Amino acid sequence: MDAREAKRLANEHLRGSRLTASRASRHRDAWVVSYVDADNPDVMLDGGGLIVTMDGAVIDVSSVPGEIDRVLDERAPRGEDPDLPRDEAEELRALIAARLPWPGVLEEPVEAFAAVEQLRSAGREVFPARGLELAALALVPFQEVRVVIVGLDPYPTPGHAMGLAFSVPPEVRPLPAGVRSIHAAMRHDGFDPPDHGDLSGWARQGVLLLNRALTYERGRKAGAHLPIWRDFTDQVIRVLNERDEPVVFVLWGNEAQKVGALVDASHHHTVTAPHPSSRGAYRKASQDAGTFTTVNRLLGAEIHWEQAGGRSHS
Known part of the structure; x- marks a missing residue:
């Protein structure tokens, strides 16, 4: 998935509102998409943005520092290797982050x-x-x-x-x-x-x-x-x-x-x-x-x- 497709999915998610996707930036295995009011594109908005995952999911996210990583961590597959000790699994997730x-x-x-x-x-x-x-x-x-x-x-x-x-x-x-x-x-x-x-x-x-x-x-x-x-x-x-x-x-x-x-x-x-x-x-x-x-x-x-x-x- 490229930035254009991420913005297209974000706009589908925003359909029916006055908001439109303005910028997509890659973060980990997802795209973070910001949005603006289509009628006032130069005005900064409250809140956060959208996460668009590689499988096409679109998730609203707040602007709280670390929130994007928290959401992605919650969605990250866990326990793929049951023999991997928990501390090693945490270290791998930290490296991914x-x-x-x-x-x-x-x-x-x-x-x-x-x-x-x-x-x-x-x-x-x-x-x-x-x-x-x-x-x-x-x-x-x-x-x-x-x-x-x-x-x-x-x-x-x-x-x-x-x-x-x-x-x-x-x-x-x-x-x-x-x-x-x-x-x-x-x-x-x-x-x-x-x-x-x-x-x-x-x-x-x-x-x-x-x-x-x-x-x-x-x-x-x-x-x-x-x-x-x-x-x-x-x-x-x-x-x-x-x-x-x-x-x-x-x-x-x-x-x-x-x-x-x-x-x-x-x-x-x-x-x-x-x-x-x-x-x-x-x-x-x-x-x-x-x-x-x-x-x-x-x-x-x-x-x-x-x-x-x-x-x-x-």
């Missing part, structure tokens, strides 16, 4: 996943939850990336990391300092920030929220997993750099700005500013940098930054 969402573009980070699973097996607490490591890539198909915002690593607080750089689930309170600083920068640029820290609505508009290290081990210093993931996330930057369509790379902070060496500045754009979690004068500089208006100007199009959580503002 971690399949690369940009097939044919990236090589699967097998060694990185193995290193992280070894830590988990040793009882180390690793964020985000298993299956969310590649969430940023899963939400934005390769050809639809317009902007890349580069972070360092996931949040160190349980329940905060969701696989998207700088983003936290909508129920998280209080908001992390970095999110509060991002909101201040939005206000500086004339955008009304949401009352939460979920930035998945940016991803649905083609903004890849990519951490340089895709996991964080509780109790370690920031960036401790960078050696595990650097080759893979550098590969992500390189394949985007080789794309014909220009991309705007937003590099917040010293570590992110090292990515600039991988970007052809004659074809793509880079926007730099201090890291949102910086303190003192650097934080003020981050908030006053004009990042959001600069990105829209360079794109020649508009990212609706105020629609950070994918909620409708109509």
Whole structure:
């Protein structure tokens, strides 16, 4: 089944409503299809999307982080080999959940996943939850990336990391300092920030929220997993750099700005500013940098930054 067939099945499922399928992206052994109001296609909708499985089933799914994997895990065949110990079966399901969402573009980070699973097996607490490591890539198909915002690593607080750089689930309170600083920068640029820290609505508009290290081990210093993931996330930057369509790379902070060496500045754009979690004068500089208006100007199009959580503002 290809993306066109997945969207056709989704539209059959949506028949009788005002909704129409807008985008299909591959995730594991299924297609995730988003939809819009046919009368207002530019307005972001509440809720989630549809899962279209390879056998033609269409399933409504919410926008809760990890929900797509939960639904697919429930549908996954279990017990095919009765002699397979339960812990091995769980490990296999975890590997299936971690399949690369940009097939044919990236090589699967097998060694990185193995290193992280070894830590988990040793009882180390690793964020985000298993299956969310590649969430940023899963939400934005390769050809639809317009902007890349580069972070360092996931949040160190349980329940905060969701696989998207700088983003936290909508129920998280209080908001992390970095999110509060991002909101201040939005206000500086004339955008009304949401009352939460979920930035998945940016991803649905083609903004890849990519951490340089895709996991964080509780109790370690920031960036401790960078050696595990650097080759893979550098590969992500390189394949985007080789794309014909220009991309705007937003590099917040010293570590992110090292990515600039991988970007052809004659074809793509880079926007730099201090890291949102910086303190003192650097934080003020981050908030006053004009990042959001600069990105829209360079794109020649508009990212609706105020629609950070994918909620409708109509």
